[in-house]
Amino acid sequence: RAQSQVSQTPPSMTVTTGDTATLKCNYIASNFGSLQWYKQRSQKRPEKIMILMLEENVEDRKFSGSLDKKQRTGIFNISNSQAEDSATYYCAVETQY
Secondary structure (H helix, E strand, O other): OOOEEEEEEOOOOOOOOOOOEEEEEEEEEOOEEEEEEEEEOOOOOOEEEEEEOOOOEEEOOOEEEEEEOOOOEEEEEEOOOOHHHOOEEEEEEEEOO
């Protein structure tokens, strides 16, 4: 069975309204499929907000992300942070079989 590990930094952060928050995810995975970012508000289910499969940059008005498979690193940015962005953000790795 494929094994995977993820570690995310920083463990927590406070961001001033209007600023950009940057989260980093390092992973170890055999048979890497995709890197996924989730947002979970208090007392709610996690929602998937981004999937990165290739060495790519993904951007919209609020979220942007990049994947570096050589470094096994994903970066996730939340731009123009607002109070409603306050949540727990998780990265996860999906493996292929």
